[in-house]
Structure formats: structure tokens, C-alpha cells
Amino acid sequence: MVLRHGRLACALADFGTCGTSGQSVEEYGIIPGTPGFRAPENYKSSDFHNWVNQPTQDVYGLGLVVFSVVTNDRAPPFIPDSEKLQHDDVRVLNSIKPSHHLHAKLLSEYELACDGEIDGRLATTMAALYAGIIGPPVERPFNFVAKAQWLLKAIELGHFPAINAIYEDTNTFQIIEVSGTSLLLFRRPSFKSSTLLLPLLLKQLKQAAATADIIALNLLVFLGGEIPDHVQFKYEISPSANSLQRELYEAFPALDEEPYFEQYLQRDLQIVDSDAMDLIAARRENQGLKCAYNNDIEGFMQEAEDLTKDGLQHALEYAVLGSSSNVVPYILGHFHLDLNGAMEEGSSDADWMSINTNTEEGEEGEEQEEEEEEEDPEAYENEIESQLEGDDNESQPHPEPNFHLFQPFEQIRFFDSALVLGRTSIVQAFIENGATISPASGHKPSSLHFLARFDDEQLMAIVCASCADKVVLREIMESKPSTGPIENISALDINMHASKWHNVLVMIQQTTGGFSRETTSSLLLTAVSRMHPAPPSVLCAILDCGSDPDIAHQSAKPPLYRTIGTSNVLATAIILSYGASVSCSDGCDFATSAKECIEEIDCYSGIEVYDEGGEVCVGGLQRMKIAAQTVYSLVLLARRKEGDWKVEIGKCVENYPHDCKGKVWRVDKIDPAEATMLLEISCAIENNINGVGT
Numbered sequence: 001m002v003l004r005h006g007r008l009a010c011a012l013a014d015f016g017t018c019g020t021s022g023q024s025v026e027e028y029g030i031i032p033g034t035p036g037f038r039a040p041e042n043y044k045s046s047d048f049h050n051w052v053n054q055p056t057q058d059v060y061g062l063g064l065v066v067f068s069v070v071t072n073d074r075a076p077p078f079i080p081d082s083e084k085l086q087h088d089d090v091r092v093l094n095s096i097k098p099s100h101h102l103h104a105k106l107l108s109e110y111e112l113a114c115d116g117e118i119d120g121r122l123a124t125t126m127a128a129l130y131a132g133i134i135g136p137p138v139e140r141p142f143n144f145v146a147k148a149q150w151l152l153k154a155i156e157l158g159h160f161p162a163i164n165a166i167y168e169d170t171n172t173f174q175i176i177e178v179s180g181t182s183l184l185l186f187r188r189p190s191f192k193s194s195t196l197l198l199p200l201l202l203k204q205l206k207q208a209a210a211t212a213d214i215i216a217l218n219l220l221v222f223l224g225g226e227i228p229d230h231v232q233f234k235y236e237i238s239p240s241a242n243s244l245q246r247e248l249y250e251a252f253p254a255l256d257e258e259p260y261f262e263q264y265l266q267r268d269l270q271i272v273d274s275d276a277m278d279l280i281a282a283r284r285e286n287q288g289l290k291c292a293y294n295n296d297i298e299g300f301m302q303e304a305e306d307l308t309k310d311g312l313q314h315a316l317e318y319a320v321l322g323s324s325s326n327v328v329p330y331i332l333g334h335f336h337l338d339l340n341g342a343m344e345e346g347s348s349d350a351d352w353m354s355i356n357t358n359t360e361e362g363e364e365g366e367e368q369e370e371e372e373e374e375e376d377p378e379a380y381e382n383e384i385e386s387q388l389e390g391d392d393n394e395s396q397p398h399p400e401p402n403f404h405l406f407q408p409f410e411q412i413r414f415f416d417s418a419l420v421l422g423r424t425s426i427v428q429a430f431i432e433n434g435a436t437i438s439p440a441s442g443h444k445p446s447s448l449h450f451l452a453r454f455d456d457e458q459l460m461a462i463v464c465a466s467c468a469d470k471v472v473l474r475e476i477m478e479s480k481p482s483t484g485p486i487e488n489i490s491a492l493d494i495n496m497h498a499s500k501w502h503n504v505l506v507m508i509q510q511t512t513g514g515f516s517r518e519t520t521s522s523l524l525l526t527a528v529s530r531m532h533p534a535p536p537s538v539l540c541a542i543l544d545c546g547s548d549p550d551i552a553h554q555s556a557k558p559p560l561y562r563t564i565g566t567s568n569v570l571a572t573a574i575i576l577s578y579g580a581s582v583s584c585s586d587g588c589d590f591a592t593s594a595k596e597c598i599e600e601i602d603c604y605s606g607i608e609v610y611d612e613g614g615e616v617c618v619g620g621l622q623r624m625k626i627a628a629q630t631v632y633s634l635v636l637l638a639r640r641k642e643g644d645w646k647v648e649i650g651k652c653v654e655n656y657p658h659d660c661k662g663k664v665w666r667v668d669k670i671d672p673a674e675a676t677m678l679l680e681i682s683c684a685i686e687n688n689i690n691g692v693g694t
Contacts, residue, residue, distance in 0.1 A: 431462070637652065
């Protein structure tokens with residue numbers, strides 16, 4: 001490598017071979033060059049010898065040359081064993097021990113970077129460096145202190161997956177519990193501590209705790225933070241309602257459920273972040289689990305020879321988590337597992353059996369190490385406490401809060417875990433090997449419930465298509481848990497409330513046979529919600545599948561009541577075109593209600609109207625009035641039914657301002673003296689909080 005005009009360029013180097021592209025291994029039997037820098041496929045016994053003298057081997061050779069330059073070592077880094085190089089790459093890589101100066105250089109570079117801007121990725125890498133995942137760790141027990149500080153820094157920077165990384169390491173979690181805020185001030189010469197801003201850290205933890213993350217709630221308490229007011233210690237999370245909201249909730253029960261649905265979708269089934277999970281997986285000393293997680297198919301095939309059933313299930317769990325597209329199909333295709341069975345609890349590294357038995361001395365050594373590991377927390381807690389700055393016995397262990405929020409589902413199926421993580425290729429592998437979707441039962445949701453975490457049309461289509469009997473598919477969509485946090489909530493309900501419109505469209509299109517009246521009424525009323533109204537395509541699909549446009553669910557009035565009150569022009573036009581009545585069974589005339597909405601808007605002055613992004617909508621009040629007037633015109637056309645009135649409705653919508661179509665307007669307003677249609681528009685979480693048109 002030569003520095004030319006300020007740029008580093010690669011010059012001629014010995015990449016392990018001097019052969020030509022047309023040279024044949026079988027013909028000549030030997031390739032000239034330096035064997036130590038030769039790619040594994042160069043060896044005659046390799047199954048990949050046909051790739052000899054291809055560009056890929058130059059990349060391999062260049063990598064070894066660069067490694068030699070960086071480590072100041074002329075000898076090749078790998079063991080001179082062609083067989084291992086070909087088939088046991090993971091063990092070969094693990095046998096490379098970076099020199100101390102290389103690790104020190106890496107650490108110094110990261111510490112230097114920490115003096116500037118820090119991001120979540122850098123913070124988790126610092127935690128890995130000090131914990132010993134990369135290179136030698138800091139001396140015990142301060143490796144856990146350093147790890148805790150840097151993972152908390154990652155959380156402060158908004159890197160929420162670090163919360164799970166803390167929980168996975170019992171020692172790190174206990175240190176935070178025992179030390180509390182004094183941990184943030186602790187300094188030691190052997191490692192660089194992060195500068196933690198407690199108010200910002202607590203703010204981030206509070207935000208995570210508000211999504212029903214039980215680990216974040218614990219950390220928040222350990223560090224002296226206040227639990228969010230609306231978090232209740234039971235199977236529901238719902239903000240307290242003011243008098244205006246309570247009146248609305250009585251008329252529209254579904255409104256009270258919407259915050260609850262949104263919180264459920266953010267429960268402790270988080271999208272797994274690769275950085276945080278890599279930290280967890282790297283702690284596993286079992287080579288088989290690492291191979292499964294890292295999609296190392298050759299390494300896993302060797303380790304799999306000695307697997308027990310429990311060990312195999314544990315490996316499959318890691319492979320699904322790591323989205324190992326090669327390992328998962330191999331396990332499913334070569335081992336007889338119950339693909340529709342639940343994941344076994346209590347699987348551990350001990351489930352992996354080695355055919356090569358260790359000597360008694362080696363086994364005793366391992367047992368001794370395990371005993372020492374178990375004794376560590378009690379052995380060094382006092383040592384850490386005594387050395388924390390400002391330790392004056394004020395920092396006492398906090399009792400673990402008895403939170404009863406959304407506890408993780410027990411005995412979740414492997415197939416459902418792939419759905420939870422949104423692993424499309426893994427889901428396909430399960431289906432190809434006979435996995436099936438399951439209905440809700442007891443406290444457990446159906447397989448389709450989990451897909452509400454994503455609005456993935458392709459994934460939903462693959463899962464629905466796997467059920468050949470479409471009547472059964474419809475029954476699964478309508479099935480509801482009988483107990484637990486999502487009691488009486490179907491997969492269709494939760495996808496609707498989560499605004500997963502692509503999912504909903506696929507679910508409706510994939511079924512045959514009508515949905516129940518309860519389902520269609522729930523879908524239709526949710527589609528015209530004041531909070532998150534459905535797009536026209538979804539509303540039409542719901543009506544096309546047999547929904548009655550005049551249906552009244554529970555104590556709520558027909559859908560047209562909502563679309564008029566929220567000035568939802570497109571939804572009003574669609575429902576009317578499907579034959580909705582302009583009068584209610586209780587004698588209410590919707591034309592009169594629409595006119596009252598216009599008159600009510602005229603009472604406002606100086607009110608700021610906000611768009612769906614929370615920004616002030618310039619001229620919003622006037623545009624809101626235009627929307628209400630258009631809705632009134634549509635209702636009059638439907639009531640008269642003169643000539644081709646449906647065509648006239650279409651023309652009316654076309655003339656309506658394009659940037660206002662389908663909006664749902666809300667404004668900030670004190671409780672009115674009487675309950676009118678405009679209550680839906682003026683409802684806010686609390687008085688004096690500006691509403692947002694969505």
C-alpha cells in the first residue's frame with residue numbers, strides 16, 4: 001500500500017497465488033504462491049476449488065495483508081490447516097488473538113471519539129469494549145460498572161434497545177438497582193466514564209416506560225424518576241378523562257379504547273435492534289448459539305451433530321432472533337420439531353451436548369468457574385458501593401416494583417416469534433415446513449395479532465395465503481383472547497386501531513364468506529374514527545364485504561354521525577353513496593346536524609387549528625368551515641335523491657379543495673354548555689390543550 005498524492009492506494013502484493021485465470025487445479029495440482037495467504041478454496045480438497053483465481057480470492061488475500069500491516073506481524077494470522085480453514089471458519093476466527101497494542105489502539109480511538117459527539121452506536125460499542133466482548137475487559141467488578149454507565153448513556157441518547165441489553169445481564173442490572181444515581185458520578189482511572197445527564201436520561205426512561213416497558217419502569221424507579229401519571233399497575237393503560245371526554249366516551253365507547261390499543265402495540269415486543277442484541281448474543285460462550293445467531297451454516301452443521309432436543313430449540317430461538325435465513329431452514333428441514341409448538345422455557349447453554357468429553361480436570365474447572373460466576377453479585381456489591389463517590393449510606397437498594405402491566409406471553413410459538421419480529425424470509429421457511437397460524441385462545445392472541453406491529457402488505461399476504469381454508473382464516477381473524485391485556489380484541493380490531501391499512505386490506509381481500517355483524521360494525525365505526533379515519537380504499541373494502549352503512553354498534557350512532565361531526569368529506573361521500581340513511585332511528589335528522597356544525601363553527605374566533613403534524617394550519621378555521629359546508633351539501637343531495645344524485649356527490653367532492661379531503665378537524669375549546677355534534681371536534685385530552693386535525 002502506497003500513499004500517492006494524499007491517497008492510500010494498493011500496489012502489487014503477494015495475495016497467496018501467482019496463477020492465471022485459466023489454470024486448472026486438477027490439471028496442475030498446485031498453485032504457486034504463499035500458502036498462508038491463500039484463500040481456503042485454493043486447496044484441492046475444497047468443494048469450492050472451481051473458484052480458484054477469481055477476484056474473491058484477491059479480496060481475501062488483501063484482507064490478510066492489511067491485517068498483517070495493522071498488527072505488525074508478518075506471519076499469517078490463521079492456523080496452517082486447510083481443512084479447518086474450509087469448514088470451521090468461526091473457530092479459526094476465534095483463535096486469532098488481537099495483540100494488546102491493537103486492542104489498546106481501538107479503545108483509545110473510541111475514547112477519543114467520546115470526547116466529541118456521542119451517538120447510541122458508539123455508546124453500546126464502549127459498553128462492549130469495557131465488558132470484554134471486544135478484547136480484554138476492565139478489571140472485575142468494574143467491567144459491569146462501565147458497561148452500565150455506557151448502556152445508560154445509550155438510553156439517554158434515545159437508543160432504547162439498550163434497556164433490554166441491561167436486563168439481559170443480571171450483574172449490570174443489579175448494579176444499577178443497588179447504586180442508583182450515585183452510579184452516574186462514579187469515576188475510575190481504568191476506564192473512561194460517560195457524562196450522563198440525569199434529567200434527559202429520566203425523560204427517555206419515562207418515555208419508554210409509558211409504552212408499557214416493564215424494564216424501563218424498573219430502571220426509572222432505581223434512578224429516582226417519577227412514574228408516568230397515566231401508567232396504572234393493572235392490565236390497562238389509559239389517560240384520565242375530563243368531563244367532556246367522559247360524555248363522548250359514553251356515546252362512543254371505541255374512543256376510550258384507542259390509547260389502550262396504541263399502548264398495546266408498543267408493549268415489550270419491541271423491534272429488536274441488532275446492536276443491542278449482538279451485545280447479548282456475544283456473551284454466550286456456546287459456539288452453537290453463536291453460529292445459529294450469526295447465520296453460520298457450516299459452523300452450525302458441525303455443532304448440530306451433538307444437539308439435544310432442548311438445545312436445538314434454543315438454537316432455533318437464536319436463529320429466528322438473528323434472522324438467520326440459512327440456519328432456520330436447515331433446522332426445520334433436518335430435525336423433527338413441532339413447528340406449531342411453543343418455545344420451551346429454561347433452555348440454556350447446558351442443553352448443548354459435546355461428543356468430545358472433557359477430562360475430569362477440565363470439567364471440575366468449568367464447574368468451579370460457574371460457581372464463582374454465581375457468587376459474583378453478592379461478592380462484589382459491597383466493594384462497588386464502598387467506592388462510589390458520595391457514598392454515605394443514602395443509596396439503598398430499591399425494592400423491585402410489582403408492576404403488572406403487559407407481561408410477556410408465556411409459551412409463545414417459534415412461528416409466532418418470527419411474526420413478532422417481522423422476519424419475512426423466516427416466516428416463509430416456517431410455512432414451507434408446515435407451520436400454521438393459530439387463533440386466539442385464553443390470554444394468548446392469534447398469530448395475526450402480532451402482525452399489527454408492522455404495516456407490511458407482503459408479510460400479511462404470505463401469512464394469510466398459508467391458510468388454504470378461507471373460512472378458517474376468517475375465524476382466526478375474528479378470534480379474540482378471553483382474558484388478559486387484549487381481552488375481546490380481534491386481530492382485525494387491533495390492525496384497524498393501529499392504522500395498519502395495508503394489513504386490513506389484505507385481511508379483507510383474503511377471506512371468503514361474510515364477517516359477523518359484530519365484526520363489520522366494529523370495522524366500519526373504527527374506519528370513521530375522529531382520531532385515525534381510514535383511507536377511502538379501506539372504507540370501501542369494509543362496505544364491499546357486506547357492512548351495513550346504517551349499522552349502530554353498541555350505544556353508538558351510525559357511522560354518518562361521526563363523519564358529519566368530524567367534517568370528513570370523503571368518508572361522508574362514500575357512506576352516502578353506499579346507501580346510508582340521512583336520518584337516525586331515534587328521529588335525528590343528519591341534515592339538521594350538519595347545519596348545526598356549520599353554525600357552531602361560526603361561534604369560534606381566534607382559534608388556532610392544527611394539522612396532523614401538529615403545526616398551525618394557516619386559514620384552518622376557514623377551511624374547516626368549508627369542509628363542514630361541503631358535508632352539509634352532500635347530505636342534502638342524498639336526502640333529495642334527485643336525478644343521478646350519486647354522480648352529483650362525486651362532482652361535489654371533486655370541487656372540494658384537494659388539501660382538505662379526508663381531514664378530521666379538532667380545535668381547542670372549553671366544554672360547551674350543551675352536547676352537540678361539535679363535541680367530537682372540540683374534544684382534547686385536557687382543557688386548554690390544542691387539538692390536532694388528523
